[in-house]
Amino acid sequence: MKPTNASSLLELARIAGVSVSTVSRSLSGSSMIAKATRERIEALAREHGYQINRAARNLRLGRTGAIGVVLPLGHETEQHLSDPFFMSLIGPLADALSDRGYDLLLSRVIPTDGQWLDRIVDGGRVDGVLLIGQSDQIDVIERVAARYAPLVVWGAVVEGYAQLTVGSDNVAGGRIAADHLLSQGRRHLAFFGNPDVPEFSARHAGFRAALAQAGLGEGLLLPAHLTTQASYDAIRGFLGEHPPVDGIVAASDVIAMSALRALGDAGVRVPDDVAVIGYDDVMVAAQTSPPLTTIRQDVTRGAALMVDLLFERLAGEEAASVCMTPELVRRASA
CATH class of the missing domain: 3.40.50.2300 (Response regulator)
Structure with a gap:
């Protein structure tokens, strides 16, 4: 494509039957030029291989793009x-x-x-x-x-x-997850995720609210990391050090997937022994074994x-x- 330097702007203006300033303003997206005129000049520019110098335009407009x-x-x-x-x-x-x-x-x-x-x-x-x-x-x-x-x-x-x-609504999401486990008769629940993160703190608050309403206290908390290996290691340690749980709400799908692996390696069946719910519904959540129940964010x-x-x-x-x-x-x- 030809750059829109001074000579090419003049040529494009001649083709369009307008002034050089009108062409320049049109290609810069100026609201001073009627939309129909801008669109016609932009179409002519594409047709004839002209391209605005965006770096120069952004410098002129005082922006980076x-x-x-x-x-x-x-x-x-x-x-x-x-x-x-x-x-x-x-x-x-x-x-x-x-x-x-x-x-x-x-x-x-x-x-x-x-x-x-x-x-x-x-x-x-x-x-x-x-x-x-x-x-x-x-x-x-x-x-x-x-x-x-x-x-x-x-x-x-x-x-x-x-x-x-x-x-x-992270509070609602945490509550929905816990309520789903409670509706299945699960009574020994744990939340995996670091409540120092505002989103995770709200999810944990929703989780605790659901348990409190059911008269089950606050449940267990593991401030698991978001990275795969670190969360896996923390969950394996948690499983060996705490009473058995029958339901887990994870603050993210990554943590939930680490939980699935840690539970499997420990000989715990999902969902027979422990049900697991993630959060986010990332693309790979449906591909885990078993496929991950989760809270979807759009x-x-x-x-x-x-x-x-x-x-x-x-x-x-x-x-x-x-x-x-x-x-x-x-x-x-x-």
Whole structure:
């Protein structure tokens, strides 16, 4: 394709029968030009092989053309981008940003001080930031969100915090999972997941509320890690050190899949001896043995909502957090 330098803009203007400034503004997406005119000139540009210099346009408009997608891992420094939940969310985010003509700048951050997010938003490399998870960094996020509007978080709504979030009703999800096990006659339940993470804390709260209503106390808690081997090792230790349980609610599908493996290696049958429920409904959840019952979060819709809210903020508009309703997906593990 030919670049749209001064001479090529002149030639395209001649073909379109308009001024050079009209061509330039049309290819820059200026609202000063009528939509029909913009679309006609863009079509002519494609037909004749002209391409706008996006870097120059972004420099002129004072923007980068990129959105940062950031994974803060203060609580799980060994977690990687290959985590199934991360992958299930990053793909739809990339598609939604691409549809708006933006690039995605992906960062995995191990926070070493309280300024890591300041460096990202002040670094001049992105026009806005999408955070995947709050980790144990919710106070850092809240402080930066108070001064930097184009910041949207996949995470939990936490009382007393005003950051803009998209996520599911985690309390309801934890309760739905526990209620499902209780309805099967399970009475000795455990929750696997680190309650220091806001989303997991809310899921654990829902789990405890269901047990309390059934008069069964709070159940057992294992603050399992999110990484596969670490959670497997912790679960094997838990099984050997605690009284037998007949139902497990895991804070994530990754933890639930580690539980399935640990239970199998310990000679415990699922679901005959112990029923297991995960959370997220990642793509591989249906492929485990037995297939994993889980609490589904609609991450595709969530990704679209995150991008919508971000661009509302970029346009100077008001935006409110969104809490989606979770759904029990019944499979063979529970």
